Amino acid sequence: MKTNFTMIATMILTPLTLSGCKREPPVLTDRQVEQVFDAQQRVLDQQEILSQGRDELEADRRHWSERERSDPIIAKSIEAAGILFACCLPLALILLLLAKSKSEQVEEAKADPVLVEMLSTESKRLPQTPPRSDQANLPHH
Numbered sequence: 233m234k235t236n237f238t239m240i241a242t243m244i245l246t247p248l249t250l251s252g253c254k255r256e257p258p259v260l261t262d263r264q265v266e267q268v269f270d271a272q273q274r275v276l277d278q279q280e281i282l283s284q285g286r287d288e289l290e291a292d293r294r295h296w297s298e299r300e301r302s303d304p305i306i307a308k309s310i311e312a313a314g315i316l317f318a319c320c321l322p323l324a325l326i327l328l329l330l331a332k333s334k335s336e337q338v339e340e341a342k343a344d345p346v347l348v349e350m351l352s353t354e355s356k357r358l359p360q361t362p363p364r365s366d367q368a369n370l371p372h373h
Contacts, residue, residue, distance in 0.1 A: 260268070
């Protein structure tokens with residue numbers, strides 16, 4: 233049985249080894265070699281373009297990442313300024329009303345003597361006419 237196995241192995245391996253030995257490397261023409269080199273060069277060029285695109289994409293990602301970090305800071309600053317303005321607005325209105333009140337008091341102080349003079353019976357500004365008697369105009373019954 234051992235001899236059968238070696239004989240079968242020899243019969244199978246012999247043609248395989250002989251066929252491998254007879255195989256000659258493929259012969260390429262100069263034109264085919266140039267085409268292979270051109271194809272390899274195009275592949276390298278495409279890889280370079282992809283690498284540049286990847287670098288640009290990474291730079292863009294960094295830019296947006298930096299922008300996302302700075303935008304909340306600006307937004308918080310604007311919000312704080314708005315809140316500060318909103319809190320100071322009532323104080324400004326009160327100061328404005330107080331300033332108007334003081335100027336009105338000054339004008340009232342100037343107007344008081346004029347009013348007193350006009351309301352007095354001996355006013356220099358009002359014409360001096362004797363008081364009218366409404367009794368004369370009343371109908372008699």
